[in-house]
Amino acid sequence: PATPGQPDKLPMPIPLRVAVHSRSTGALGAEQLIVLTDAQQSFTLPLAGPDPVVSINRGFTAPVVIDRALVREDLVFLAAQDDDPFARSEALQELAVSHLVGTASGELSVDEMAAGEAAIIGAFRSSLADAALDDAMRGELMVLPSENYLFEVMATGDRLADPGAIHAAREGLKAAIGAALADDVLALHARASAVTLDDPAGRGARKVKTAALVLIAAADPARAATLAAQQYDAADNMTDRQGALMVLCGLDCPEREDRLAAFYDRYQHNPLVVDKWFTLQALSLHPDVIAQVRELAKHPDFTMKNPNRVRSLHMAFAGNPKGFHAANGEGYRMVADVILALDPINPQTAARFVPSLGRWRRIEPVRAALMKGELERIAAAGNLSRDTFEQVSRSLDG
Structure with missing residues (x-):
């Protein structure tokens, strides 16, 4: 679009590193650099063999989004075998998004869901076994698309997002991966736990350690509770300690309460870390997260007069899809209560x-009605500040 001083924009060159692999033979193509300078261009690239699959924007050579339509077989190949970590990660994310949105929307058959799940598990297995990957990249490949991102993808066109179905699909896939690859994930956690803090590989090891715990927790919560407690107790750095506590926060187990208390006792005089303590609990997958947030709001260290503390607890909860989108509307009601209490x-x-409540038009009808009802309750309260009144009015009027 035109901007002041630049009414006519010239095309911006886009450099892309690409390679053409062979899906049927598994041969990987030689990398080439192409530069896009026109609206439409054609390039001739060397083939590695039959059934060509294009690996594009390798190494993230250009900060652009590639809009492409690849069949699942091509995405599976790239996600499992591409020799460029960024292109591999992009393919795995596309594969997972397609599967999870299709599952949550009911657009996939039972056979298609089973095939998609098997393909993603296969890609994860390849990532765990690939010795050429460093752990920092392996950690990226072990993370599924977030529920908030899946919401945005699902709520396109005339299709409405179903947060409950998205959560169930994502947690179900995590559990399937954790169960199918249990031995591999446990071995990865054990290997990463043996890496010392001063080892150059330590940063990546800490990343995969927590990523492994997340998958274990989805498939075997009791095993995860034990491992997370051990990781917390042995931690000599905040990353390991916080990662273990994050996993424990989502589990209903004695280890959870013990380590939360230990974390608070250790850092209670550090306000920024106490903020993180509130946030970890507000974002958790625990079945009683709403009741827990209500109790945390009564904690001696919580006050509505501290904006950082409000954000660490209530704003974090508003970003927790599981709790905020509770089917009975209790999450919406709690956030509306916060708005009314905080506004003065x-x-x-x-x-x-x-x-967070204003997205009701993009959500399935039952939750949409509950969200709209809370907005109407806020609007009817009267004596709202100008900022809040404008936001609520805009959300209701569209």
Whole structure:
């Protein structure tokens, strides 16, 4: 679009590193650099063999989004065998998004869901076994698309997002991966746990350690509770300690309460770390997360007069798809109560909570009605600040 001083924009060159692999033989193609300078261009690239599959924007050579339509077989090949880590990660994310959105929307048959799940498990297995990958990249390949991102993809065109179905699909896939690859994931966690803090490989090891715990927790919560408690107790750095506590926060086990208490006792005089303590609990997958957030709001260290503390607890909860989108509407009601209580104290922060309820038009009808009802309750309260009133009015009027 035109901007001041630049009414006519010239095309911007886009450099892309590409390679053409062979899906049927598994041969990997030689990498080439192409530069896009026109609206339409054609290039001749060397083939590695039959059934060509294009690996594009390798190494993230250009900060662009590639809009492509690859069949599942091509994505499976790239996600499992591409020799470029970035292109491999992109393929795995596309594969997972397609499967999870298709599952959540009911657009996939039972056979298609089973095939998609098997393909993703196969890609994860390849990532865990590939000795050419460093652990920092392996950790990226072990993370599924977030529920918030899946929401945005699902709520396109005339299709409405179903947060409950998205959560069930994603957690189901995590559990399937964790169960199918249990031995591999446990071995990875054990190997990463043996890496010392001063080892150059330590950063990647810490990343895969927590990623492994997440998968184990989805498939075997009791085993995960034991391992996470051990990781917490042995931690000599905040990354390991916080990663273990994050996993424990989502589990209903004695280890959870013990380590939460230990973390608070250790850092209670550090406000920034206490903020993180609140946030970890507000974002958790625990079945009683709403009740836990209500109790945390009564904690002596919580006050509505501290914006950072409000964000660490209530704003974090508003970003927790599982709790916020509870089917009975309790999450929406709690956030609406926060807006009404906070508005007289800090109207700017209160107004920032409203957009989380304002997405009701993009959600399936039952939750949409509950979200709209809470917005109407806020609007009817009267004496709203200008900031909050404008946000609520805009959300209701569209």
